[in-house]
Amino acid sequence: AQSVTQLGSHVSVSEGALVLLRCNYSSSVPPYLFWYVQYPNQGLQLLLKYTSAATLVKGINGFEAEFKKSETSFHLTKPSAHMSDAAEYFCAVSDGANFGNEKLTFGTGTRLTIIP
Amino acid sequence: EAGVAQSPRYKIIEKRQSVAFWCNPISGHATLYWYQQILGQGPKLLIQFQNNGVVDDSQLPKDRFSAERLKGVDSTLKIQPAKLEDSAVYLCASSLLDSGNQETQYFGPGTRLLVL
Numbered sequence: 562a563q564s565v566t567q568l569g570s571h572v573s574v575s576e577g578a579l580v581l582l583r584c585n586y587s588s589s590v591p592p593y594l595f596w597y598v599q600y601p602n603q604g605l606q607l608l609l610k611y612t613s614a615a616t617l618v619k620g621i622n623g624f625e626a627e628f629k630k631s632e633t634s635f636h637l638t639k640p641s642a643h644m645s646d647a648a649e650y651f652c653a654v655s656d657g658a659n660f661g662n663e664k665l666t667f668g669t670g671t672r673l674t675i676i677p
Numbered sequence: 678e679a680g681v682a683q684s685p686r687y688k689i690i691e692k693r694q695s696v697a698f699w700c701n702p703i704s705g706h707a708t709l710y711w712y713q714q715i716l717g718q719g720p721k722l723l724i725q726f727q728n729n730g731v732v733d734d735s736q737l738p739k740d741r742f743s744a745e746r747l748k749g750v751d752s753t754l755k756i757q758p759a760k761l762e763d764s765a766v767y768l769c770a771s772s773l774l775d776s777g778n779q780e781t782q783y784f785g786p787g788t789r790l791l792v793l
Binding site: 602604606607610651665666668669 | 681717718719720721722725733768770779781782783784785786787789
């Protein structure tokens, strides 16, 4: 069974500061890993995904994440926070072996607050 | 390109009543998912369709939940009868394989259900 653990249900950073959202995964097979963002009253939007190519993945809105197998981690970072980054962020894992049948298992989410 | 459409956006019902949600996926997307997102948690997969066939409904509470995708396009999710614990956001997602056999799920805005 696959799972993800997001450390910190709430994270607050100052505008312009580094954003670091933590995600650790558990998977018995090589995983595909995803970060999604959810703005209030909206659906989830894909930020980035890791699918066994480059370990450093760049996504939209200046976010990136690094896959570290030794640490079973896939932390999300952004060098400089913007007010518009305030949202809920979800890490997710899927079984990368089943093309077209990649059921996502989500973490519990981290709510990011940006302090002006 | 139009996104995933869902209706209604909000629904309030009393326990033991019935309710139905509708989803229209992105045109051409063969795979459709329904997720349940309880407040403070990540989305949990309820059912996955490939065209009009069910791929996985292992986490669907079949005594009260049902879903169909008769023509392989639109889908409906029904709850009958509803319980208090069914209060959640119901998300629909659709996906398509790209040229590299990579799948990306696109989410609709969700239907927020409150059971009183």
